[in-house]
Amino acid sequence: MISTWVSVIVMLVAFVNGVRNEDDIQPCAKVQTPWSVVPLGSPVTATCVIRDDCPLVIGQAVHIEWRLGDRFLPSSPVATESGRVSKVVIPSFNYTRAFLTCCVQASPSQIVGGVEIRAGYPPPAPQNLNCQTNLTTPNTLTCKWDPGEQDTYFLTKYTLHTQIWDSNESHAYNLPPGVHRYTVPRSDFVLFSDMDIYVKAVNELGEATSAHITLEPVSAAKFDQPKILKVEVVPRRYGCLRLSWCLSQHQAWMHNFHLSLEVRLKTADRSQWSEPILVVRTRPKRSVDQCRLLHGTQYLAQIRVRYQQSPWSEWSSSQSGVTLESAPTGRLDSWMKVSWDHMRKQLNTHLLWKPSKQFRSNGQNVSYIVSLQKVPSEKGRVCSTTGNSCAFQLPGRARKVYLSAVNAAGKSPPTEVRIYLPKAPAAISEITAIPRDDTSLLVQWKSLISPGLTDYVVEWRPLLKTDRSFIQFEIADRNQSSLTITGSFEPYKPYGISVYPRFKDGIGLPQTVNAYSRQKAPSVVPKIRIKNTWKSHIELTWDEIPLDQRNGIIQSYKVIYWDKKRLINVVNADLEERRVILKDLNILSLYEAFLMVSTPSGSRNGSTIHFEMEPFDAVAIVMIVTASGVGFSLLIIFIVMTCFSNQKRLKGHFWPAVPDPANSSIKRWSSDSSRDTHTSLDTDEPNPIYLSHLSFLDLTMKLNKKDDDMWSNSGEDTSDLGDSICGSPFIPGYSGSNSDSVPYATVIFSGACTNPPPKEPHHVYLRSESTQPLLETEESFSPKCYQNMAADGMTTEQCFFGSCHNIEPEEGTDSVILWDDFPFLRALAMNETQND
Template sequence: MISSWVPVIVMLGIFVNGARSENVTRPCATLQTSSSVVPIGSPVTATCVISEDCPLAVGQAVHTEWRLGDRLVPSSPVANTSGRVSEAVIPSFNHSRAFLTCSIQGSPPQVVAGVEIRAGYPPEAPQNLSCQTNLTTPKRLTCSWDAGQRETHLLTKYTLHTQIRYSKKNYTYQMPPGVCSFSIPRLDFGLFSEMIIYVRAVNDLGEATSSPITLEPISAAKFDPPEIVKIEVPRKYGCLTLRWCLSRHQAWMSNQRMNIEVRLKTADSNEWSEIPVNNIKPSRPVDQCRLLHWTRYFAQIRVRFQQSPWSEWSSSQSGVTLESAPTGHLDSWMKVSQDDVTKQLNIHLFWKASKQFRANSQSVSYMVSALKEGKGKVCSTRENNCTFQLPRRAKKVYLTAVNSVGKSSPTEVRILHHKDREAVSHLKAVPRDNSSFLVEWEGAVTPDLVDYVAEWRPLLETGLSHIRFDTAEKNRSSLVLTGSFEPDKPYGISVYPRFKDGIGLPQTVNAYLRQKAPSMVPEMKIKKTWKSQVELTWGEIPLAERNGIIQSYKIFYWNEKGPINIVNVDPAERKVVLQNLKPLSRYEVFMMVSTMSLIAIFMILTGIGVTLSLLVIFVFLKCLSKHKRLKRRLWPSVPDPANSSIKRWTSESTQDIRSLNVGQQEPNLVYLSHLSFLDLPMKLSKEEDLWSNNAEDTSDLGESICGSPFIPGYSGSNSDSVPYATVIFSGPCSSPSPKKPHVYLRSESTQPLLEREESFSPKCYQNMVTDEVSREQCFFGPSHNCGPGEETGPDILWDDFPFLRALAMNDIQND
């Protein structure tokens, strides 16, 4: 803030304190410095001279003071000047800019002179000067540079200088402050004319010039991406021919020799290989050889002129090299067993491409033969495995890859039998990443050990085609298995030691790439119970549902009042005995199944009772499911005719019923409300006498049979009672037994008169046995099923009619 008002004070002091003459106003003091612009950190010397006619110093001693900004600066008067000349020295000026003032002491001090001092650094030489030509519209040569790392704190001006060597033309371009680039117009340069270009920086403390560069503008041009016209396949194995051209904007450069770079990659790879090709015209094709046979390659190119910047890469084009015979050998793995029936060897042979093997064809098959020349073929397949039989004396087979052009050199495979030798221990397999396993083991190195074979397969799949293998040198104890592994699926991994004379015993582990909770839990069952113990068992979780390696079963159980008890069960046991249980108590049981991922799921078994409680619950549930049958056993099904809604039977209705002829026509169905006899036999059985004598106990259903309300002199104990059936005979009580069948008429009461209500199409029921009456009669009229030819035991049918049972008569009673 001081720097803004100090000049005002100085000018005001000069105006007030200056002496006025006729034509000019003289200042009160003058101030001189060694330099107004100095390098930062350098000393500064200043002198202040107060004039004789300064009004502030007339008739008195003059005392001056110096200030740099708002800081007091030491000073000293010059001898023999009466104090009117003062000198100040600043040993190190460390400000980029500041005001130095000279004042006459007073209250307040009066500023009589001042000056601004600036400090900074001289410019550095511009660095990294580069130029690039733009060949598209507008055509320009753009140059740029770096001003330097150090700030000068002073105004620095940059100028771009060009010299065209052959035309002797020079051009200078002034840059605006802070700008470090410039585009030279097309008229000031020639594309194929050599130029010298440099940059100069200037400020108050000095100047600096960059290192000059010499170039042809065309050699500084960045071309557009070229174009691959097509890729041809020459009649040479492992070669491709690329035909290319410049973009249409740079087609006028087609006769110039260019430098290009070709990059290639196979279809199944992400890595590019770059091949430079120098000094070639765009009209000339480019051959790329030493490529893999029968392999699809993708190609891109970029271009530049001499040492110009590279263009961007062109778009990709692809081509396939010629097919040739397979080359290299195959890695193999064999499993041998003996067939006791055929006395031959069962051989399962697996193979895969080695690092040196090349199929050189899209379609390749494999042949296994007993002889090196390809004779004695035992197997031919397009798969990577084969099963065949050989005599026991066979020692080796030969594996050959075949395509349409030829076949590879045979790979010798020795037939090695399995031996009871251990050389692998402490095998473990852990996930390495999302697509591979790290397999580690401890091996016993022996002189005849050749290598190790790691075999793996998905345990949920069957068939030889799912088996994969890899090999490791004998001095190694780990191997990374890569492949299309699926998470949450089990894999069996085995490591075999392979000796010169056989295959040793393997170590095998099951592994998961990623584990989760099992998809199910086994069902717990009660196997045995004691007074205070219960044994629970469960089955094994299916392999497809485990989703990991089972680590433990944990059983939680408790009763209604007790604490929660926990029992850990070994995964191999699958049974547990819960001890110290309270008799006659109900327990709830949970199961937790854990895998390596520490995720668990639960299964509950409720209602585990000990001894008597379990039996009581079972009997109670059984009774609920059979409640109808139980009701008949405990309580007889007694109808309640008193609550029937059927109207009383009139005497007119009775007379109509008496006149019914059952043999000729179907009786009219009369709704009955009394059990009464319209006709009686001469003799009564003891059962009938007892029933008729207990009229009060049976609520008028047991009234005297001859004392019916429809017989003169009837005097029932309950005149308002509601009978529920009437048995109609064909003659009076004193007449002999009728010759025509009797008819039972049943009430349509809403009360449960019998054990169950009859359906709308009633069945036949058995009547009393007489000499001339058929054994079956029907309620509610005749039935098609009624006939004299069918007989049903009377005891069975009469059991369904408890109150009509008293009417049953046999042949002896009829007599």
């Protein structure tokens, strides 16, 4: 396409211009058209005439062709004898610029003539012409206009025309192409004289003129920002403020001109300005009063000015003022939550309130009083605060309280708040909260048919803040099932929203839902922990995400794991349990896993953990250890029980008990036969006492000295020698009160009981070989020498303990042994008596 255009241009240069070697050469053909510049889409007509002396057609038949760019056009020859004239008609020329060429058919075709045709649109009339005067130094008049959105495809020139009526002075200002504004110098206009101003646009297809405007330059001036000097109270007029103002320094010279003024106001706690209030024909430095305002309320004020129909200036900076105070008016909307304290027999009450649409605080420092009496007094007051809520206790019989607003000017009429206890009926189901934007939530619920229903209370609070002052509420009519709540909701922070049904006699059960104004993926993902393992299963668990890091409502926990073959598996976990069990895992295979937590607006992946399934898992080890422990415990219990059943026998083997003669217990004679046997004893004498253990041996042969040494020096235990005594007062088989104790002594007789007693009885006393100490060395308990009585009534002294001394009986006394002083020898004496 480009090469075709180049060749066309070259041929036109050669044939149309006909310049070669400084000699004027006439072209072979001439193309004629009425207009070379035409409106886009209009028809175009052209005629091609070939000269007779053209070398290309001398002596040859002529056939003429037309081309528009590189496209052939149908043509019709003109009825002439030579046939060297052709005409072409283009019904609609849709090119902005194109070459129309005339060609002679040859091999190849030769261009003999052509013409360039351009098309476009005439200029549209300039729109929105306006001019503005700048009253700062230096003063200027700037005019601008809109050229229109349509492209004309031609170069359009603009000219600004001004004419001063008083002097008939006119000016025309030519602008460079593409410029659509112009600033008239101060010398070419008069501030207080009307001017006629318009703009003319011209291109190759025509011209157009904008609408004329007539203005006074000063009335087209945009003033600088005015300044509010002060805002003050109007004396003795409630709800009025007085504003004093002035113009900027550059326009201060216009202080005598009447200007238009607009004032806008807003309270200090609001973000939206009120509709502007127009004040006409006022002069600078003259104060302006604004009334019908709230009493005792702080206002912010701004102003702007203009002269006649000039543009408004920018708004001034804000200045504040406070109207006169009056007593609060209107009622307060309230919401009370009550619970019964069974211990103290009183009501725990939390009361919240807010201004209704009719309430007016009418003051700056407003406080609130809750009282049990309609007329507030110190006696019945239960709460006084500057906030919007209060917690207090009431007597169980209380049925209502009164809420009043107080400022420096007085008190509002009390608002009666009835006390309703919670009741069981539920009147709400399926509550939802949908964010509408960053500052509002749409709360919807389904109402159940409940008689006595009066209205609904929608309560919401930030879950990350525990202070009750952050609780807010709205009251909805009983016929409503939705409510849009607005406030400063923080994005990614949870809010608890509850809907309470209120009845004539109580408050029903609420429905609660958590909501977010905006959500995103959680800030953190908890770490996975391995809790239990089985042969081919493993249990994974994790902690709950802290509420302040969830950033939304958790919708799913997913555990994604894979093995060395990269086989990916996904398991969904229960939101409440926060655990999963991975089943059918391969033994001795290394696995990787991570946790993915999702909210409605995003997901976050946790760190990856690695684990391997062992062939002998922990559960089997625990079971084996448990079984072994139980078996070992049973064995220990069996051994202990066996030991307790043979306690006495084992004690005798490991801890022999040595009787203490001083503290031994001697059993009394219990056998009646023994009493009959000892008839020689005095009947008044008390019964003999059993020794703890006393053994007797009857020897049939006389012991010699060697035998005495053997018995006396033997290291063996002699406690089992002579288990019975012939004619003894002991019951056969009796072993004493302490059968396992070591005998204190053993007495050996020289003859048998059945044989006649020997003339010289031989008694041998053997001491116990125990190494344990028997007695403390006290003379009151251990006699130094014992005496035995012979068969003939004579006494024979034998030493049983330590050395013997010659003890002579006192004169005038018989040699009589006191058996009660020698309990061991008393039993021995009895045996000898029986033998006699």
